[in-house]
Amino acid sequence: MRIEGKEYRTIWFKNNVVKIIDQTKLPHQFAIKELKTVNDAINAIKVMEVRGAPLIGATAAYGLALAVQENNDKEFIKKSANQLIQSRPTAINLKWAVDRMIKKLAGINSDQILSIALNEAKEICDEDEKFCENIGINGLKIIEEIYNKKKDTVNILTHCNAGWLATINWGTATSPIYHAHKKGIPVHVWVDETRPRNQGANLTSYELNEEEIPNTIIADNTGGILMQRGEVDMCIVGTDRTLSNGDVCNKIGTYLKALAAHDNNVPFYVALPSSTIDWDIKDAKDIPIEERNSDELSHVEGIDDNNEIKKVLIYPSKSKAMNLAFDVTPAKYVTGLITEKGISDASSEGLKKLFK
């Protein structure tokens, strides 16, 4: 997708280094960062220079290739693989990508191991881009249907950033929106700010602006009244881990949006590539929910009048805060899952039909 008119992907490999867009600096600065070692990749995932389930999966894949480049020793690769998987616990894509890399590299001792690792990491990226494009083509039908009935701008609410910055390209939740916009369907996006890290305000609104898609940032608690007023035609969000029964784990606050949508008969869709499906965990209570540093709540970052990024404390200095990063929306509140293979019910039967 475009930044200042130039096409980018979110991660690529060039001259022995992995390049990423440093998302901690957006929207105020656009900076490309180089990852030279597996530790650089682990750190980029932890501090969220890269974030979003598909992109952290791809970064983990490239991270493993960087480990091979540094030291092609079996123990080192194994340790690096574990560290990458543990760098953020909730998104299943990390384990999915690392397991795929390990499988590909198993038994290869030759000089070719590095090029095989790099090819596989690129393959994961190319595949994600294709899958996200297909999610867009499939999700477009839902937006088109609403437009054909309404004959007016389709208002879509999204939470966090499941945009192209969270994937390799296109995004998951945003891909149907980009496809609708390209087709000339008028769309407007309500962008949940998404406290505490403001991925909606900082990233989703930013990327929609770059593609010239009308959008309005709202405080996280505003969606409910907008739905009561009939100002939301549908919700589309992403996911970090979707269970085979259709339960959806996504950014904290998604559950409350789904409840409000249910109460107001607003369709609530979740967009995901199959790399985000956890076929093993059967009970949502077993999903590891990441708890991040409470500094992310008590401090906010922005630019001052001199265009310098500053971080300030907004809480009483003695107050405690708790920062759970994800919640689970039960399948019964999910209208449908938009995947690369089509749209399914949020149920085991629905998912099984698409992914035999």
Ligand code: MRU
């Ligand atoms: O903490 P983040 O910013 O990595 O959380 C991202 C989300 O919750 C996204 O909705 C999810 O990863 C899907 S991204 C296509």
